[in-house]
Amino acid sequence: MKNKSHFKQYIFTGLLSILPIYATYWIVKQLFLLFSSPGTKLYYLTFGNNTFKYLPEITGFVLTIVSIYIVGRFVTNVLGKTILSQLERLVERIPIVNLVYKTVKQITESLGSQNNNAFKKVIQLEYPRKGLWTLAMVTGESTNKKGDIYYHLFVPTTPNPTSGYMIYALKSDTIETDLLVEEALKIIISGGMLAPSINELE
Numbered sequence: 001m002k003n004k005s006h007f008k009q010y011i012f013t014g015l016l017s018i019l020p021i022y023a024t025y026w027i028v029k030q031l032f033l034l035f036s037s038p039g040t041k042l043y044y045l046t047f048g049n050n051t052f053k054y055l056p057e058i059t060g061f062v063l064t065i066v067s068i069y070i071v072g073r074f075v076t077n078v079l080g081k082t083i084l085s086q087l088e089r090l091v092e093r094i095p096i097v098n099l100v101y102k103t104v105k106q107i108t109e110s111l112g113s114q115n116n117n118a119f120k121k122v123i124q125l126e127y128p129r130k131g132l133w134t135l136a137m138v139t140g141e142s143t144n145k146k147g148d149i150y151y152h153l154f155v156p157t158t159p160n161p162t163s164g165y166m167i168y169a170l171k172s173d174t175i176e177t178d179l180l181v182e183e184a185l186k187i188i189i190s191g192g193m194l195a196p197s198i199n200e201l202e
Contacts, residue, residue, distance in 0.1 A: 032061060039063030119154075122184040123174040124200060127155060127167070133175075133201055135184050141171070148172075161188045175200050 040060030074080040092098045121138040128134075140152035149171040156164040177200050179187075187195045 035064045036061035037064075039067070119181055122177045122179040122181060123151065123153070124177055125153065125155070125169055125174050127169075135177075135179070135188060136167075136169075136174075137181060137184070139166075142168075156185070156188050158191050159189050161185050 036058070037060065039062065075084050088101075091101050119137050119139060123136055123138055124133050125136045126133055127136070134155060136151075136153040136155045138151050139154050142150050142152065144150065150168045151171050151174060153167050153169055153174075154164055155167060156162075177184075
């Protein structure tokens, strides 16, 4: 029984040691494939399939990054801004597509703004019912006709914080925390195992 117990312990310990490495490898691989895909297709169209293994993917990745850099430089000058503005006007005339474009643009502008404090404040919220508390990210604020301040909140799910719920909550019904967004995400992903031993709940 003792040997069996040790076997399970070592299996569990080994699994915990391998998972972060494998997860990192998988994420990096997916990002590499995502960014290399456009350049890889261009490479095959130019040189065909008679090449060394992985050379098209590596070349495609470099071509994609260089292309993104060139686009970034281009849209920062007067000509690039003008062309981009014309393209945006064209897209905004297409039904449904314009709604998707405006939504994505608002999100990217929000994330890219250096003066924006969204996603940098973590609060605790009594949700989904009284007596249960969860972590939520403040994404904005608004007031009602009576002047009450409401937080716009993103409530991430465990263990995948990329999905979740958007809700409005009275600021007075939330509890401020000293947690950074990165710390809160670690707590959520771990299912609470990495949570501090002392919290702000009363």
